[in-house]
Amino acid sequence: MTPLLDVAEVSKLFPAAGGPGLWARTKRRFSGGPANLPKVYAVDDVSFVIGKGETVGLVGESGCGKSTLVRALTRLIDVSDGTIKLGDRELARKTSRVFARDRDRARIQMVFQDAGESVNPRFTAFHAIADPLRRLRKLRGKALQERVAVVSRQCGLPVELLSRFPHQLSGGQRARVGIARAIAVEPDLLVLDEPTAALDVSVQVVILQLLQRLKHEFGMSYLFVSHDLSVVRLLCDRVLVMYLGKIVESGPAAEVFARPLHPYTQALVAAVPRLNEGAGERLRLSGEPMSPIDPDPHVCRFYGRCPRGMESCKTAMPALRQFGERHVACHFAEEFLPRS
Amino acid sequence: MTSAPAALSVENLCVEFRTRSGIVRALDKVSFSVAKGETVALVGESGSGKSVTAYAVMGILDPAGRVTGGRAMLGGLDLLSANQSQLAKVRGRKMAMIFQSPRTALNPIRQVGRQIADVLIRHGDVTRKAAPAAAIEMLRAVGITDPVRRAKTYPFEMSGGMCQRVMIAIALAAKPSLLIADEPTTGLDVTTQAVIMDLISDLAEKLGMATIFITHDLALAGQRAARIVVMHAGHVVEAAPTRELCANARHPYTAELIAATPDSATSLDALASIPGSLPDLRRTDLPPCRYSERCPRKTERCAQPLPVGPPDAAHTIACWNPLPARAIGAPKVNAA
């Protein structure tokens, strides 16, 4: 598969709240010492590839950095380190402000989690869908209206609803507006940030099927961010599992969910409720994740919550190792591999 | 039906909301019961009335809402006709509720240990002096590590899962006989959800507490509840023991809901979507069956008042034309 998006060694650090104040920082700067401020490692040295026409899932708990990662990929925020290549084009070096008016801006678009909140309450659905077409395709007047109508129809949004305001639309209709806006400029990569989290199951199915159809029709690649593993399993070819800023496991979705190798993925899969099974004795995670502020680079991030947790986990951070099509960052991954 | 006596039995509960655009008939003749020590899940999509049911039972409906009929019996007391002082005595002691967003339900400027102690003192089981230690015990009981230190923290210093644990500790402080959990894990991570649900199940078992578990997630309900009550547009459409419901759903809506739940499907195309949407509950010409306008199995009979099975039947279906029962091992069904 030809790679579309190549993310290499991307990191995003934020200054931690509660660090030294302005005065202390200024003093440190002028005394010549290095400004070693505490940093939150939101995304830490992440690399992965998304192929053309591929759907990749990104899962992890809240606060694991998946939102930061997608905002970095969509160039809404700047990365601290690393490269993001879309085709032959390197995107990470331009600041997000400059990139906003770049010719490749249209190539990465995003569907937001809460469609109610991501559409400006003061504008109609038409305005929302037309905005990217006006700015990035320079469409005006009749051409613009026609294009908006076409995209709405593709997303199953009746044209009569285009004159409505977000609060006059149902949850499913708002989700369709969000999708129509994102695909209006025909992106190569569509990032879907929990697009169905706020929807009822019956509506969720319709929206997922719509996304599936649009992908086949337009040959887009998807990066699908979700905490709902049963949905990820249905929609995605491959899956990335993130924990505290790092990718701990990746591989074909069916395989990862059938036989998770990383203890965190195992706990994640075990926690998914299944209609026809009781809760039973399953793997459970105890405690809270460790602090993302300046974590020790020699300790596995999962140490402390991990049911395996050995001495070696405290002395060496496990690297992401390859097993066939899969990658796992755990010293004990072999134990769970099927014997060949 | 279980032989245990009902901890709570709700009969023909009707609730209306007065709004500026008309009267919303939010609940219509909702009946179900929870046996002592049993966990019953109320399942439905948004607008089905599952939370309104809980609020009506707790007596904390929005001022615009009004109970227009029915009974809710909790140990000989009808909660719906009880006055405020009777309710105040029962609330927190005999029944307690936990909410969807624990962080907003906690007082943001009071240490969590003190908040638990307040509740313990209010219910009179613990002296003022012994309360702090008892609060720490409660924190330990809900599985908070290092409870001595955690008792001194404020809600904003804790994660969502921790706040929910504190809420559970507060709800269970007086060892109520009925716990209503309104979407207790919505917004929490799936791993935290599993742990919190484990905790609720364990404590319910330990205290012999009846639990009403309100959720939109059929898979989670199926995993955690002994019985499931499916609601749609203010009606109870089907109620059955969990295994029976999963294997032998007979109301068309329940069947569609199961088919739409991602867990049971192997591919996206196999998932069914439910056509149509909820009827506008402000309409004055609502059909007797509020699902009939989206229902693929609608017949002429559906214009007649809904069939009502005996309230103690194990499997009740509010439908004139239910799906046929699976032949083998299907228990007797008490529809009309």
Place this chain on the structure above:
Amino acid sequence: MTDIVANANTRPAGGAAALFRHARYVIGENPITGLSFGLFLLIVIAAMVGPWIVPYSPLASDTSAALKPPSIAHLFGTDQLGRDIFSRVVAATRLDFAIAILSVALVFLIGGLAGVAAGFFGGWTDRIVSRIADTIMAFPLFVLAMGIVAALGNTVQNIILATAIINFPLYARVARAEANIRREAGFVEAARLSGNSEWRILAFQILPNVFPILVVQMSLTMGYAILNAAGLSFIGLGVRPPTPEWGIMVAEGAANIISGEWWIAFFPGAALMIAVFCFNLLGDGLRDIVDPRRRT
């Protein structure tokens, strides 16, 4: 004022009709709001045509009719120079209203924009705007207004300017807070993805959302602005006699209260009070009307 609200929503005709329906509902729900709208209309009419409809010239003195109590001929009585107080009170509406409107419009523009920019961009913009606001807040505001008028000269323009300056922190802070909570909103990020520059987002995404809130603020501070202008005139700064102005009239009549001629100060004072009262109620009503969540 209805025009301002309609513009504030930057919506097509259908939206304006819906807004009108909603406004009718809010007024029906709360008759006090209706009363304030009625009073407001009265004040606007008085300000526009007042000088032409009053029975006497507000400046014409008639010493033979000096210090007459209220009667049919002189509804509010007459003052020391025999001028008709009713005519003066009505004629003064224009000046007081103009000062209030202009000063509020000025601070709306400057304070609102500065605040929105501070809230949206953060960083140095935020620091500068916030510190300016803090500095102004550090003074007793009326004394600051006195100082500004005294330093710049005793003109109507300077009263407007002074009133605007002391109101700056109120607007800047409200606008900053409102812009700040929308800075990371989904629709702002969506606009970035759509290729909008930061300035475009500020102008076309953030402003339309902050605007209605500032309009409410405007109505609430109108009363304060009128009081401030009248206060300045009362102590002899600002508008000079014999121009009819409520503050001066109260000042002129104050001495006569002891000798029993209460009406000279009472009626302009009452007019002032009713105007302030009306603007405050109007603000509460507007807040209900512009809140999109309350509209269905």
